[in-house]
Amino acid sequence: MNMILEILALIFAILVLVVGIIGCVVPVLPGPVLSFASLLIVSLPGGFTLYRPRLLVILGVLALISQFLDNIFPVLASKKAGAGKGGTWGSVAGMLLGMIFFPPLGVFIGAFAGAFLGEILFNKENENPLKAALGVFTGTLLGILFKLSVSGVIAVYLIIGIRQLF
Secondary structure, eight states: OHHHHHHHHHHHHHHHHHHHHHHTTSTTSOHHHHHHHHHHHHHGGGTSOSSOHHHHHHHHHHHHHHHHHHHHHHHHHHHHHTOOHHHHHHHHHHHHHHHHHSTTTHHHHHHHHHHHHHHHHHOTTOSOHHHHHHHHHHHHHHHHHHHHHHHHHHHHHHHHHHHHHO
16 A cells, blocks of 8 residues: 555656646746655655655755746846836746747747837837847746756656655
């Protein structure tokens, strides 16, 4: 019975990890937090003895920090580049539309195009909407890369944990 629970937890943990990695690019899913949840799921049947508590705390904090910074990077980069709210919100809308209509690169292209259009349409006093769009795009890309890095480290630990189980 315990082996069946471990296998079910393993399958569910892998699915949650995959969704977490997708969530690093898809703005509506908390990617690193879901990736971290995969470690908790695979640990559950063994009473959380698979990973040291310190490791789980560190990875959990990193997951939360990366999720938080994903919201901060685009704002900071857009402010530095002179973008307004139109560029920032345009980037988010473009990312969502790009993800739906042109996956997987549409996320990046959509973020840039949305920021550029947002600046042109809603921030007409900006004399350099391209610079602002590049700022928003850079911040968005930094957030995605940081989330992917954290989720990648979590994925490695999940694999290590799976190898210990079997």
